[in-house]
Amino acid sequence: xWVAADQGRxxxxxxxxxxxxxxxxxxxxxSRQPFRLEQHLARLQHSLDGIQLANPHGMKExxxxxTQLVNEAEWEDQSIYIQVTRGPMAVRNHAFPKEVRPTSVxxxxxxxxxxxxxxxxxxxxxxxxxxxxxxxxxxxxSLLANCLLRQMAVAAGCVETVLFRDGFLTEGSASSIFAxxxxxLLAPIKNHLMLPGITYDVVLELAAQHGLPHxxxxxxxxxxxxxxxxxxxxxxxxxxxxxxxxxxxxxxxxTPGPRFAQMYAWYQAFKATVMRAGx
Numbered sequence: 439x440w441v442a443a444d445q446g447r448x449x450x451x452x453x454x455x456x457x458x459x460x461x462x463x464x465x466x467x468x469s470r471q472p473f474r475l476e477q478h479l480a481r482l483q484h485s486l487d488g489i490q491l492a493n494p495h496g497m498k499e500x501x502x503x504x505t506q507l508v509n510e511a512e513w514e515d516q517s518i519y520i521q522v523t524r525g526p527m528a529v530r531n532h533a534f535p536k537e538v539r540p541t542s543v544x545x546x547x548x549x550x551x552x553x554x555x556x557x558x559x560x561x562x563x564x565x566x567x568x569x570x571x572x573x574x575x576x577x578x579x580s581l582l583a584n585c586l587l588r589q590m591a592v593a594a595g596c597v598e599t600v601l602f603r604d605g606f607l608t609e610g611s612a613s614s615i616f617a618x619x620x621x622x623l624l625a626p627i628k629n630h631l632m633l634p635g636i637t638y639d640v641v642l643e644l645a646a647q648h649g650l651p652h653x654x655x656x657x658x659x660x661x662x663x664x665x666x667x668x669x670x671x672x673x674x675x676x677x678x679x680x681x682x683x684x685x686x687x688x689x690x691x692x693t694p695g696p697r698f699a700q701m702y703a704w705y706q707a708f709k710a711t712v713m714r715a716g717x
Contacts, residue, residue, distance in 0.1 A: 440510075443545060452541055454523025456530060458580030460541075461485035466549060466673040467516040468709060470508050471716035473673075474636055475501060481577060481634065482520060488576040491524055494540040507546050515549035517674065521579060552675055557702060560681030560694045561597040563670070564590055568601035568608045568631070575630045587611035598670050600662065600683060603631060607657040610670050614638040615680075618667035618697045623652035637671045644704045650697065667695035677705050 453459035463482040466473045479497050486493050495503070504518055525539040570583040588611040591599045599611040607626050609615050614635040617624040623645050628634050645652040662668065666689045668680035679694035681687065689695055 446543070448541060448543075449526040451526045451528070451530070452523055453525060453527060453535075454521070454541060454579055457532070458578065458582070459489070460521060460523030460579040461489060461491070461577055462519065462521040462579055463577060464673060465504065465518040465520070466713075467508050467518060467546075468549070469514055469714040469716075470516075471714060472504055472508060472518065473713045475504060475717075477636055477639075481636070482522075484634075485576045485578065486522065488573060489524075489578065490534070491522065491538070491540065494522060494542055503544050507544060511546040513546070513548045516546045517549050518544065518546055520544045523579070550674070552678055556597070556678055558694070560679040560688075560692070561670070562595065562682035563598045563600050563610075563668075563680045563684075564594050564596050565600045565602060565684050566590055568603035570601075573630055574608070574632050575628075575634055577633060584611050596682075597678070598680070600668075600670075600680070602659045602662070605659050607659065607662045608632050609635075610672075613670040613672040613675060614641075615662075616641060616669040616671065617657055617662055617665035618669075618695060619661060619665050621651060621666075621697070623650055623697070624657050624661070624665075625652065625654045626657055627654055635672070637673050637676070640705070640708065641669075641671055641677065641701065644701065644708060648700070648704055650700065665689070667697055669698060669701070676709075677701055 448455060463478050465475060465478045479500050483493055507518060508516060521543045523541045525541045527535045566587055587599045591597060598613055600615055601608045607615060609632045625642060626632055642652060668688050669677055670680055671677045679698040681692045681694060
């Protein structure tokens with residue numbers, strides 16, 4: 439049932455509200471074309487499997503919901519948000535209820551891209567120890583650690599927080615992080631310590647397509663701090679250059695580098711010819 443956002447109601451006993459017991463997915467839409475819908479829904483399924491919650495809707499049904507919402511929303515470019523929780527319980531109890539009645543929510547928002555100044559001048563970031571749990575590959579609604587880490591950046595007048603765990607780069611508080619070293623694009627390995635980003639995949643695909651040398655491997659904190667270029671990427675931020683990390687210039691002079699300029703151009707061409715074209 440479709441209702442206005444301010445008319446939606448969820449039980450105060452919903453486990454998503456009380457425990458953050460749920461998962462979510464965000465699907466970018468360009469010119470009313472959902473980008474890689476199947477991959478996003480597969481990631482939703484992976485997250486549901488990870489928290490032992492049966493999917494309340496099949497892939498075909500989810501696709502129908504997305505299509506209807508995209509067509510009825512007022513924006514050409516959108517972000518579609520899906521959330522599924524384990525639903526309400528009779529009494530507050532950490533253990534799963536015997537009868538599970540999942541709560542599903544889906545809504546659209548206007549897609550906004552970063553201002554040109556962030557691309558042209560680059561952004562500043564801070565760093566922090568990755569204090570999140572050990573299943574970051576699951577896109578769960580339990581995002582308090584991410585919120586605290588992102589707020590560190592906001593408090594410092596920065597855009598993102600770059601995370602390190604045990605001396606190695608993982609990702610940002612809400613983005614994937616790439617490094618350029620000696621002309622080679624370095625990407626952290628997909629594992630349980632980072633979200634398997636769809637935009638992360640696009641960046642690596644574009645690097646392979648255009649012959650940019652790249653390696654997917656563990657990246658040390660020292661390599662990150664001495665990189666020639668640093669980038670952050672996400673479905674809403676696309677690709678942005680990080681030019682200051684903890685107040686220190688990235689690269690020689692702390693300006694967006696030549697490899698970023700290449701990747702940004704490739705990404706925009708890909709968006710125009712593939713993302714906006716649909717399947």
